[in-house]
Amino acid sequence: MTGESYVATRPPGWQGQLGGCGIASCISLDGRTIPGDSIARMLTIMEERENGLGAGYACYGLFPERKDQYCLQLFFDDEEGKRSAEELMAGRLDIVHDEKVFIRRNSTVTPPYPIVWRFFANVPERREWRGALDLSEEDYMVELVQYINASVPKAFCVSSGKDMAVFKGNGYSYEIADLYDIGRYSGTLWLSHSRFPTNSPAWWAGAHPLSLLDWGVCHNGEITSYGVNRKLVEMNGYRCTVLTDTEVVVYLWDLLVRRHRLPVEVAAFAMAPSPYAEIALLPPAERRLAEWVRIAYREAFLNGPFSIIVGRSQPEISLIALADRKKLRPMIAGVSPDGGLAYCASEESAIRIVEPEARTWAPGAGNPFIAAVGKGVLRKGTEPSFQGVRL
Amino acid sequence: MSEGAGAGKRLDHRLPERFVPTIDHDLCRACQRCVKDCSYQALEFRGSRVVPAGGCVACGRCIAVCPANCIEVRPVPPQFAPHGNWSERARRAILAQASSGGVLLSSCGADDDRPAIFDDLLLDAAQVTNPSIDPLREPVETVTYLGRRPGRLEVQDGRVVVREGDTPLIRLDMPLMFGHISLGSISYNAQKALFMAAKELNIVAGSGEGGLHPDLYEYADRICSEVASGRFGIKPEYLKEVAAVEIKIGQGAKPGHGGHLPGEKVTAMISETRMIPLGTDALSPYPHHDVYSIEDLAQLISVLKEATEYRTPVGVKIAAVHNVGAIASGVVRAGADFLTVDGFKGGTGAAPRVIRDHAGLPIEVAISAVDQRLVREGLRNRVTVCAGGGVRSSADMIKALALGADVVMVSTAALIAMGCRVCQQCHRGLCSWGIATQRDDLVARLDPYIASARVVHLFHAWNEELKEVLGAMGIDSVESLVGNRDRLRYRGPNPKIAEVMGVKHIGEGWG
Secondary structure: OOOOEEOOOOOOOOOOOOEEEEEEEEEEOOOOOEEHHHHHHHHHOOHHHOOOOOEEEEEEOOOHHHOOOEEEEEEEOOHHHHHHHHHHHHOOOEEEEEEEOOOOOOOOOOOOOOEEEEEEEEOOOOOOEOOEOOOOHHHHHHHHHHHHHHHOOOEEEEEOOEOEEEEEEOOOHHHHHHHOOHHHOEEOEEEEEEEEEOOOOEEHHHOOOEEEOOEEEEEEEOOOOHHHHHHHHHHOOOOOOOOOHHHHHHHHHHHHHHHOOOOHHHHHHHHOOOOHHHHOOOOHHHHHHHHHHHHHOHHHOOOOOEEEEEEEOOOOOEEEEEEOOOOOOOOEEEEOOOOOEEEEEOOHHHHHOOOOOOEEEOOOOOOOEEEEOOOEEEEOOOOOOOOOOOO | OOOHHHOOOOOOOOOOOOEEEEEOOOOOOOOOHHHHHOOOOOEEEEOOEEEEOOOOOOOOHHHHHOOOOOEEEEEOOOOOOOOOOOOHHHHHHHHHHHHHOOOOEEOOOOOOOOOOHHHHEEEOOOOOOOOOOOOOOOOOEOOEEEOOOOOOOEEEOOEEEOOOOOOOOEEEOOOEEEEEOOEOOEOHHHHHHHHHHHHHHOOEEEOOOOOOOHHHHHHHHHEEEEEOOOOOOOOHHHHOOOOEEEEEOOOOOOOOOOOEEOHHHOOHHHHHHHOOOOOOOEEOOOOOOOOOOHHHHHHHHHHHHHHOOOOOOEEEEEEOOOOHHHHHHHHHHOOOOEEEEEOOOOOOOOEEHHHHHHOOOOHHHHHHHHHHHHHHOOOHHHOEEEEEOOOOOHHHHHHHHHHOOOEEEEOHHHHHHHOOOOOOOHHHOEOOOOOOEOOHHHHOOOOHHHHHHHHHHHHHHHHHHHHHHHHHHOOOEHHHOOOOHHHEEEOOOOHHHHHHHOOEEOOOOOO
């Protein structure tokens, strides 16, 4: 693979990216840990869905010893980027531990490689950020991470959640798995993504999963309403630094579910709502809710083709999978015969390669699949809208 | 006005005709239908032939009624000595003012040939990386809500609480509304046709500032009632029944001006509906004399909400002026449930030409300025933005939506659908089509059922074209187009305009 490659620094003239993708995820329903090799096999089998310009993995339930601390994983172009970021964080976070993230010295991935560093931190009691004194712990972290990504040169924070981390870069799925030696990690939820972008240069920080706090999102598709969705997140204080539709999807989940406290099913409906003609057929209480979700969260409606897998660790480690309301991009779900593991992926092959006897099904258009570690599949993605939502 | 030494003398010069109706006498049957129908008396029957009598305005009525199809209205070639700077238009204006000594009145929108920015914008379409959608096979939605939105939903004890605003939202089946055209500026039949069309299309129609005729109360649930500075004909009987109430601060054709209904058009019916004396000019004040500031506006909004018992959304219409973004923000903060922005090329039944042609801001720039400003202030998802003024086609409508309007306001195009030929004589009250007139014999020419059906056709066609374009863009619901300036490109002469509007130049991609 030739062509320019960028790590933490945004490529000059970068205006975003588009293209197709492969996505795969695996969640432990019974609490067993899932080795990284397993997710790498799921992703790499779908090699027709990538062209070597980006791949990545997110692991949840990764740091059981430190699960109450924020894990910030950063890319640095060089030592200077690291110093700048460390200086910024020094007075603003209580960093309890930091370490280099393992990266192989020899790889087929096109250099340059970033310095990848991991910081475990607590948020200090006194949380000031540009005059705002009453920020919640999470909002403070969002401000800090977004500030680093927008303003600290040669540094980019790729993940910042509790009990999770993102491993991604510019290469084929198997190259990135190999580069990070993904098999050395195991967790209870994995997300993964391989890209088929139609543009270059490639940017390590722009690869998926995109993450903020504990939210991790892998996305296959192109949001035709990006300009509208971006307005909503910007109105709510998020700063778009990656300039992709996927980034906006991350912020929308954070806004709707963490900040506005909407149930996941309701947030999913806001992003992939039923047509008004179908809403009109719902029972009265649901109809009223559906109409108002559409009206109030009009700018959260993700139009155009997409399928996404979303991970979070708070309040519990869980996986959400969602396709657009016409289901223009693929999404298949499955459960292992013993019921201990669940999968969501672009292609059935990704599930069969690790679980030949899995029971699979296709979640519906705009219908979320939801599963939580230790709880099982909470929603298959085939139920009526709002089933389980308190009205 | 002192006329000095010229007092009592005839001052006006005879000027060259601008149009001449030309009769093919080989075909003419001398039925004189054209003579009878020409309300401008530009044709006469002399001897055995119909001949031009001067004063033709090119309203086209004679052509439409001629059974022999033997009339052509020809523009008269330039009669003034050519001059690059002293256009015929400039010289005619001077000659007219030298005769009358008055402010030149005109009607319809600014008629000079300054190009519309709409024409410099190109739409995007989906290719490969996202699929386009065929609206004939799959749903593409155009439902739009008018009014104040909550911005978020509340969750209490794990239950999503729908807390509506203090005023309701109005559902429109398409992102279109008829602008405000008063009874007075147009005829009873013309206004009835608009209201009937609004009802059938399930959209709303503006009442204009002339009050509401009792016979038209049955359309109240589809009417947006205007509260303008003259407060003409406002009655609680209908105010509580209408779909929406709109405070008119300004109009695109005449920003900073009040309304002007020439006395010729104030007939008994108009006088009753507006509650003003017969035959007098209805001049509404330039400002609302109880709104000298934004806090006054907030009070008026509250008063109207109280008066209507919170049964309708209350909006504010402003003319697009240079500081429109900040004004819009103030209006939203003052409590307006929706905001209407009327652009530079917007129509009028009568306006001073100097203002119509020289004051204001093109609607394209105004929409994006308002949208960007409201986003920056975190207000955009609370309020509905309606915009219009010079929207000529579905393409203009679609571009207005993409620039940031939720609802596009259309007036002149609806009148054209009824028969208007845009001859710009509305202020004279002689409309030969029965639209902008109060003369009974002329009004009777307009069948409101036919006129309404034609307007319904037009809007249906535009809405279908909207769906076609949305589908081509890979968008299956209109709200995902609103303010989606990413899907527009600018190809005009001045890239600064594109920058101000937040629209990329042609050739600039994003991947």
